[in-house]
Amino acid sequence: MMHARLPHGGAPATRLDTHPPLPHLQLVNVWKRFGEASRQTVAVSKVDLSIEPGEFVTLIGPSGCGKSTLFNMIAGLLPPDPDGSILLSGKPQRDGELLGKIAFMPQKDLLFPWRTVLDNATLALEVEGVPRRRAREKAMALFPEFGLKGFETHYPHQLSGGMRQRVALMRTFLFERDMILLDEPFGALDALTRAMMQRWLLDIWARHRRTVLFITHDIDEAIFLGDKVVVMSARPGSIKLAEPIHLPRPRDPSVVTTPEFIEIKRRLLASVEEESLKTFGAAGETAP
Ligand SMILES: Nc1ncnc2c1ncn2[C@@H]1O[C@H](COP(=O)(O)OP(=O)(O)OP(=O)(O)O)[C@@H](O)[C@H]1O
Numbered sequence: 001m002m003h004a005r006l007p008h009g010g011a012p013a014t015r016l017d018t019h020p021p022l023p024h025l026q027l028v029n030v031w032k033r034f035g036e037a038s039r040q041t042v043a044v045s046k047v048d049l050s051i052e053p054g055e056f057v058t059l060i061g062p063s064g065c066g067k068s069t070l071f072n073m074i075a076g077l078l079p080p081d082p083d084g085s086i087l088l089s090g091k092p093q094r095d096g097e098l099l100g101k102i103a104f105m106p107q108k109d110l111l112f113p114w115r116t117v118l119d120n121a122t123l124a125l126e127v128e129g130v131p132r133r134r135a136r137e138k139a140m141a142l143f144p145e146f147g148l149k150g151f152e153t154h155y156p157h158q159l160s161g162g163m164r165q166r167v168a169l170m171r172t173f174l175f176e177r178d179m180i181l182l183d184e185p186f187g188a189l190d191a192l193t194r195a196m197m198q199r200w201l202l203d204i205w206a207r208h209r210r211t212v213l214f215i216t217h218d219i220d221e222a223i224f225l226g227d228k229v230v231v232m233s234a235r236p237g238s239i240k241l242a243e244p245i246h247l248p249r250p251r252d253p254s255v256v257t258t259p260e261f262i263e264i265k266r267r268l269l270a271s272v273e274e275e276s277l278k279t280f281g282a283a284g285e286t287a288p
Pocket residue numbers: 034035041042043062063064065066067068069070235
C-alpha cells in the first residue's frame with residue numbers, strides 16, 4: 001500500500017513513502033506451560049515468529065518440542081500464557097478471539113466414515129451456517145482442482161491415503177480463511193504419493209495464495225515447500241533458526257539435487273540433529 005505523506009506545512013510530499021504490509025501473523029514472546037509449579041511442563045518458551053501475507057512457512061523440530069502446542073495456540077484452540085501475545089495483521093488477539101479466524105488441518109484427517117466425500121468436504125461450511133446447497137456448490141467447484149472429480153458420493157474408506165488427505169485439505173481450503181495451518185498433512189503417505197502431493201499443494205497455493213504454516217518432520221519437504229524454514233529447539237520449544245529459502249518458484253522436483261538445496265539441507269540437518277540429540281539424551285536420563 002502506498003501512502004503520500006504531507007509535511008507539516010501541508011505542501012505535497014516530494015516523494016512517496018512505502019509502508020511494508022503488516023505481518024499476517026506475529027508471535028511475540030509466546031509461552032505455554034502445563035501443570036502447576038514443581039510438576040510443570042514448559043512446552044513452548046519465548047517464541048518470536050513473524051509470517052508475511054502469502055508466505056509459505058514450514059516448521060520443523062524434534063518430536064515433543066511443542067509444535068502441536070504452538071499450532072493449537074495459533075488456531076485459537078489453546079490460550080497462550082499471559083507473558084506474550086499473538087497478533088493477526090497487527091492486531092493483538094485476546095483470549096478466544098483467534099478461534100475461527102484461521103483454517104487448520106490437524107494431523108489426523110478426521111473424515112467422518114458415515115459421510116460421503118462431498119458431505120465431509122462441506123462440514124466446516126455447514127458448521128459456519130452456510131446453507132447446505134450453497135456449501136455443496138462451493139465444494140463441487142473445487143473437486144476437479146483437488147483431483148476428486150467423480151468421487152463426490154464415495155465414502156472415506158473407498159479412497160486411497162492421498163485422496164483422503166486431499167478431501168481434508170479441500171475442507172480446509174473451503175473454510176475460506178487467509179491463513180491455513182497444516183500439521184504434518186503428508187506424514188502417513190508413502191514417498192511417491194507424498195512427492196506428488198507436495199507438488200500439487202504448491203500448485204494449489206500458487207493459485208489460491210493463502211498464508212500457510214506447515215508442520216513437518218521431513219527436512220526435504222520443509223525446504224522444497226517453504227519460503228522460510230523455521231527450526232524449533234528441543235522442549236521447551238523456542239525458535240532456533242529461521243532460514244529463508246530463495247530457491248526459485250515454481251519448483252521442479254529436481255531442485256532437491258542442486259548444490260543450493262544440498263547446502264541448505266546440510267545446515268538445517270545439523271541444526272535439527274543437535275536438537276534431536278538433546279531430546280534423545282533427556283529421554284535416556286529418565287529411563288529406568
Ligand atoms: N495438555 C497437556 N498437558 C500436559 N502436557 C502437555 C499437554 N499437551 C502437550 N503437553 C506436553 O508438551 C510437550 C510438547 O507437546 P507437543 O504435542 O506440542 O509436541 P510436538 O512437537 O507436536 O510433538 P510430535 O512431533 O511428537 O507431534 C510434550 O512434552 C507434551 O507431553
